Amino acid sequence: NAGVTQTPKFRVLKTGQSMTLLCAQDMNHEYMYWYRQDPGMGLRLIHYSVGEGTTAKGEVPDGYNVSRLKKQNFLLGLESAAPSQTSVYFCAGQRGGTDTQYFGPGTRLTVL
């Protein structure tokens, strides 16, 4: 039982490049979330999904897209990376009817 996993763990991009971050969970979570953590800013919600095939915007969605084609996977895409997207990205999953989210280990992204 791997829990919530994230791929890759680290990535360096140049401005304008694109990439996709993968979150996978084997805990049968209905809900999945993408957050970014910046110094002094706490955890800010980017996008989330309440079920397979559904996505919604969070607090800071601009510059990101997401897809949830399968229940166990939630992808976060950056179409044209900007230095302001340098951050640590966390994925989380949650069972429906509960309030506890379970987090992955994070992806550290640097955009030069």
Add this chain to the structure above:
Amino acid sequence: DQQVKQNSPSLSVQEGRISILNCDYTNSMFDYFLWYKKYPAEGPTFLISISSIKDKNEDGRFTVFLNKSAKHLSLHIVPSQPGDSAVYFCAASYQGGSEKLVFGKGTKLTVNP
């Protein structure tokens, strides 16, 4: 506008003493509160939670107190241990909020041996 506030960015305590981490919220719709603990280079891990129908929840060395009238909650750690040194995030949610959590900015706790 911050709905969940942790006004102390850092806290330092001696091993064996009590650590008290505070959290304030502004949205009266919040009815469930959680504390997460985060070590460097790791994801946050769930620590303890409390429903708005309670005013206290205890789990071993960790106790969370909720004061709804003051819109304030606190996490007590007794006794504090060096392994408790981490960043602690307060989070809140409410029914009808699409199960989303709203996080505070975190408090970095350092427990000195």
